[in-house]
Structures are given as C-alpha cells and as structure tokens.
Amino acid sequence: MATAVKGVEKAVERRHHEIPPVDDEEQAAGRASRPRGKRRLGPGKAIPFGYLIGPLLLLGVWFWGSAAGWIDPRVLTAPWTVATTAWDLWESGRLGPDLLVSARRFAFGLAFGVGAGLVLALVSGLSRWGEAIVDGPVQIKRSIPNLALLPLLLLWFGIDERMKIITIALGVLIPIYLHTHNGLRSIDGRYAELAETLRLGPAAFIGRVVLPGALPGFFLGLRFAVTASWLSLVVVEQVNATSGIGYMMLLAGTYGQTDVIIVGLVLYGLLGLGSDAIVRIAQRRVLSWRRTLED
Amino acid sequence: MSLIRAAKPQGTGARVGDAARASGAVVLTDVVKRYGRGPGAVTALDGVSLRVEPGSFTCLLGASGCGKSTLLSLVAGLDDLTAGSIDDVERPVAMMFQEPALFPWLTVAGNVELALRVRGVGRAERRQRAAELLDTVRLEGFAHKRPHELSGGMRQRVALARALAQDASVLLMDEPFGALDAMTRDILHDELERIWRERELTVLFVTHNVREAVRLGDQVVLLSSRPGRVLNVYDVAMDRPRRIDSAPVANLAAEITDALRAEVSRHAG
Numbered sequence: 001m002a003t004a005v006k007g008v009e010k011a012v013e014r015r016h017h018e019i020p021p022v023d024d025e026e027q028a029a030g031r032a033s034r035p036r037g038k039r040r041l042g043p044g045k046a047i048p049f050g051y052l053i054g055p056l057l058l059l060g061v062w063f064w065g066s067a068a069g070w071i072d073p074r075v076l077t078a079p080w081t082v083a084t085t086a087w088d089l090w091e092s093g094r095l096g097p098d099l100l101v102s103a104r105r106f107a108f109g110l111a112f113g114v115g116a117g118l119v120l121a122l123v124s125g126l127s128r129w130g131e132a133i134v135d136g137p138v139q140i141k142r143s144i145p146n147l148a149l150l151p152l153l154l155l156w157f158g159i160d161e162r163m164k165i166i167t168i169a170l171g172v173l174i175p176i177y178l179h180t181h182n183g184l185r186s187i188d189g190r191y192a193e194l195a196e197t198l199r200l201g202p203a204a205f206i207g208r209v210v211l212p213g214a215l216p217g218f219f220l221g222l223r224f225a226v227t228a229s230w231l232s233l234v235v236v237e238q239v240n241a242t243s244g245i246g247y248m249m250l251l252a253g254t255y256g257q258t259d260v261i262i263v264g265l266v267l268y269g270l271l272g273l274g275s276d277a278i279v280r281i282a283q284r285r286v287l288s289w290r291r292t293l294e295d
Numbered sequence: 296m297s298l299i300r301a302a303k304p305q306g307t308g309a310r311v312g313d314a315a316r317a318s319g320a321v322v323l324t325d326v327v328k329r330y331g332r333g334p335g336a337v338t339a340l341d342g343v344s345l346r347v348e349p350g351s352f353t354c355l356l357g358a359s360g361c362g363k364s365t366l367l368s369l370v371a372g373l374d375d376l377t378a379g380s381i382d383d384v385e386r387p388v389a390m391m392f393q394e395p396a397l398f399p400w401l402t403v404a405g406n407v408e409l410a411l412r413v414r415g416v417g418r419a420e421r422r423q424r425a426a427e428l429l430d431t432v433r434l435e436g437f438a439h440k441r442p443h444e445l446s447g448g449m450r451q452r453v454a455l456a457r458a459l460a461q462d463a464s465v466l467l468m469d470e471p472f473g474a475l476d477a478m479t480r481d482i483l484h485d486e487l488e489r490i491w492r493e494r495e496l497t498v499l500f501v502t503h504n505v506r507e508a509v510r511l512g513d514q515v516v517l518l519s520s521r522p523g524r525v526l527n528v529y530d531v532a533m534d535r536p537r538r539i540d541s542a543p544v545a546n547l548a549a550e551i552t553d554a555l556r557a558e559v560s561r562h563a564g
Contacts, residue, residue, distance in 0.1 A: 190392070198409060212400035
C-alpha cells in the first residue's frame with residue numbers, strides 16, 4: 001500500500017514537472033474556458049424563443065432554395081409567392097371566412113373531445129368497473145382511423161357541422177383519455193395513503209389529489225389532442241365540406257393552384273405550432289410545482 | 296437509583312379490560328395481522344399487546360420487517376385487524392410519514408389548510424389557523440412556497456403543522472425524521488417534544504434509530520421481526536429535555552441495541 005502511494009506521489013510530481021511554464025495569455029484562456037469544462041448532464045438553460053428556431057431554419061432553407069432557383073416553383077411555390085397569394089386571398093375575402101370556419105370546428109371539436117376524454121379517463125381511472133366498461137371500447141376506437149369511420153359518421157350525422165365536430169372530438173378524445181388515464185394511474189400510491197390519513201372525502205380526493213396529480217399526463221395528452229384536432233379537421237374538410245381551409249385547398253388542387261395549397265399547408269402548420277405553444281406555456285405555468293429537466 | 300427499568304412484555308389481554316377510558320389512550324390487545332391466505336400468507340403482527348397512556352410518548356423500535364408501519368396503519372384505522380382488538384383510540388388520529396410528506400402541487404399553506412378544509416373550517420379561519428400552525432413549527436413567512444423549494448427538515452415541519460391541523464389527540468409518526476441529517480433531526484426532536492407537551496398529545500413514534508427512540512420516548516417498545524411481537528418494553532425514566540448524546544441516553548440505547556442486534560442475528564442465522 002505504502003509503495004503504491006509513493007508511486008502515485010512520484011507520478012504526480014513527475015507530471016508537475018512536465019507542465020511547461022505558461023504565459024499570462026494562455027492562463028487567461030484556460031480560466032475563460034473553465035466554465036465549459038463544468039459539464040452538466042441536463043439539457044441546460046432554456047433558450048429564449050428556442051421553439052421558433054427549428055421552424056425558422058426550415059423557412060430559411062425554403063427561402064434560400066427558391067431564391068437560388070434550386071426549387072422548381074411548379075413543385076413548391078416560393079415563400080414570397082405564398083405570402084402574396086395569402087394576402088390576395090385575404091384581400092378578396094376568401095381566406096378570412098374559411099379560416100374562421102376552420103377555427104370554429106377546431107375549437108368545438110377540441111372542447112368536446114377534451115371534455116369527453118377527461119370524463120372517461122376519470123371514470124376508468126378511479127373505478128375498476130369503470131375501467132372494465134370504458135377502457136376496451138376506447139382501445140378499439142384507438143385502432144380505427146377516423147378516415148375509416150367517416151362513411152359511417154356521414155350516414156349517421158349527415159354532412160353538417162355536427163358531424164365534423166363529432167369526428168374531430170373522436171380524434172381528440174383518444175390521446176386525452178390515454179394520457180390522463182396513465183397520468184392518473186401513475187400517481188404515487190402513497191399520496192392516496194396520505195389523503196386517507198387526512199380523511200379526504202371522494203370529492204376532495206379527486207379535486208386536490210387526483211386531478212393535480214394527473215395534470216402532467218393530461219397536458220401531454222392535450223398536446224397530442226391539439227395536433228389530432230388539426231389532423232381530423234384536414235380530413236373532414238377535404239372529404240366533405242363546402243367551406244374551410246381544407247376545402248379551399250381541395251378546390252385549389254383541382255385547378256392546379258399550387259400556391260393556394262401551400263398557403264393552406266402553411267396555415268395549418270402555423271396554427272398547429274401556435275396552439276402547441278399555447279399548451280406548452282399553460283403547462284409550464286400550471287406544473288410549476290414539478291422539478292424536471294424542463295426547468 | 297433505577298433510571299431504567301426493563302419491563303416485561305405485556306402479556307394477555309386480561310389486564311387491558313380495566314383500562315382507563317381517558318381520551319388519547321391506545322390499547323392494543325393480542326393484535327394479529329396477516330396478509331394473504333393459505334400457505335403464502337404473511338403474518339406481519341402476531342399477538343401484539345400494548346398500552347399507551349394518554350399524553351405519553353411511545354417509540355416503536357425494531358428491525359425492518361417487524362411490522363412497525365403495519366401497526367400504525369392499524370391504529371389509524373386504515374387497515375383491518377385479522378384478530379385482536381385496538382381500543383380507546385379517539386379517531387381520527389393524525390399521521391405523519393417520512394416521504395412523501397406533502398402534496399407537491401399545493402403550497403405550504405395549502406397543504407396545511409387541506410387538513411382544515413376536510414374538517415369544514417371556513418376559508419378565512421383556515422388561513423388564520425394555518426398561519427398560526429406554521430408559526431408553531433417556526434415556518435412563518437413560508438406559507439406561499441412550494442414543497443420543492445424547502446429543505447427536508449422544513450418539509451417535515453410543514454407535515455407536522457398539517458398533522459397538528461387535524462387537531463387529533465393521538466399523533467402517529469412513521470419514521471418522520473428518517474431522511475434528515477443528524478443536526479436537523481436533533482433540532483426537530485426539541486420542537487416535537489415542545490409541541491407534544493404544549494398540546495398534551497399522545498404520540499406513537501416508529502423509528503429504527505435506537506438513540507432517537509430513547510431521546511424521545513417515555514417508553515420504548517422493542518418489536519421482533521417476522522412476525523412482529525413485543526420483545527420488551529423499556530420505560531425511560533429520565534428527565535426532559537434529554538440530549539441525544541448524553542450518557543444515560545447512550546447507555547440505554549446501547550442496551551437496547553444489543554437486544555435488537557441479538558434479534559436481528561437470530562433471523563439472519
């Protein structure tokens with residue numbers, strides 16, 4: 001042991017001798033780079049408006065490709081053409097009403113879907129009987145794409161707004177149910193014990209323990225749900241509609257107006273990104289009690 | 296001078312019948328708790344009899360798996376007995392765990408107020424009582440913090456304040472200071488002792504820290520492992536407040552540790 005220690009000491013000594021004298025400049029550089037050496041395993045501090053960087057990069061590539069002439073405008077319209085087309089559509093009063101109709105369908109579909117998904121998740125999450133009855137059908141619905149259900153929904157509900165909202169709500173319900181149910185069941189069992197020792201009643205237990213505890217899951221579900229709502233909207237509006245952005249795109253397709261199609265796609269993209277950002281902001285506010293890698 | 300008297304394990308339920316019916320007493324008679332059925336059944340507690348006087352401080356001590364925590368949930372009425380009886384407990388009792396002590400999504404005040412809300416205390420009074428209780432555990436000014444912003448010791452103070460908010464005469468504590476450093480634990484012992492005396496609580500305190508048990512308890516109950524039985528009851532007749540590092544505490548702790556060690560090695564061998 002003693003010889004081993006001596007050996008280490010010698011090695012340290014030797015290394016010490018090997019270090020050549022450094023000038024001030026180098027020393028300063030070493031000091032400056034020291035914080036970089038202090039590595040943290042988490043993702044680090046949040047970048048301000050970081051979520052915009054990826055989309056802007058994508059936009060940049062599109063812009064640059066079109067400007068340099070690498071992208072054939074017949075395949076993909078240049079971004080400035082898309083912008084002027086959008087402006088023309090807006091000016092002529094064609095875009096505004098369609099956008100409003102689409103937004104309304106999105107909002108109603110999302111609201112009903114979230115409500116239904118939440119209720120089903122609570123019923124199924126809090127009672128074994130509820131789970132036995134609810135969970136199976138939801139899983140079955142989950143494996144059936146909305147597109148396949150559409151003919152049936154058309155027969156049942158006709159072609160009016162009701163049918164569109166129901167279709168969207170059906171798409172929204174699934175992720176809300178799955179993630180809320182999962183979040184609820186992943187609540188630490190000891191919190192339930194704690195609630196029992198505090199003699200919480202069922203209402204207080206749901207309100208103070210279950211709902212807040214399931215919120216992380218719910219928000220994850222909500223992010224999927226928002227996307228699902230836009231996706232269902234596209235399907236609904238392109239299959240049978242006489243208004244909305246999807247209908248506008250469908251019409252443009254038959255006339256070969258690539259720029260209008262792209263306007264629609266960009267709108268879907270922007271609305272999707274915007275609504276996701278809203279959900280994430282809400283999530284950060286509401287879940288401020290958590291300490292995760294997110295912070 | 297006999298500071299320390301090792302009492303015999305309390306025997307049959309015969310002597311329990313004449314128990315005084317004062318509030319805050321806990322009387323266990325031949326308590327048996329079995330989990331499961333058939334050959335796979337596990338006997339957690341096997342004939343535990345114990346008397347806890349109102350206003351006294353009882354520490355339950357034993358190796359892991361001796362059913363200490365099971366005993367507490369039985370007293371709390373959270374679990375059903377297989378056989379035997381638990382009498383005189385004025386329920387609901389207040390309870391305090393090691394982890395998770397608090398709901399992370401509620402503020403400090405929210406956690407304390409939850410116990411009051413359950414008892415139907417109005418909003419304004421709730422706020423005032425919570426502030427008073429946080430005062431009692433010396434956490435004034437922390438009402439609006441979230442649990443993750445507090446140290447472990449402070450979290451346990453909040454948990455204690457919430458337990459007090461239940462206004463129960465019996466306080467059950469399941470290794471409440473197990474995760475704390477020695478210094479913090481020492482300070483919380485003083486606080487707990489002060490509050491226990493001020494409020495004349497009956498405390499059942501589970502721990503596996505022998506010195507802690509001797510520091511705090513009027514009696515220290517040594518339980519055997521698998522199944523849990525009462526091996527010995529030590530009456531701790533020392534003046535309070537005691538110091539955890541004082542000689543009498545250390546001596547009795549050493550004696551109990553020897554008994555505990557013998558019990559643990561009996562199972563290992």
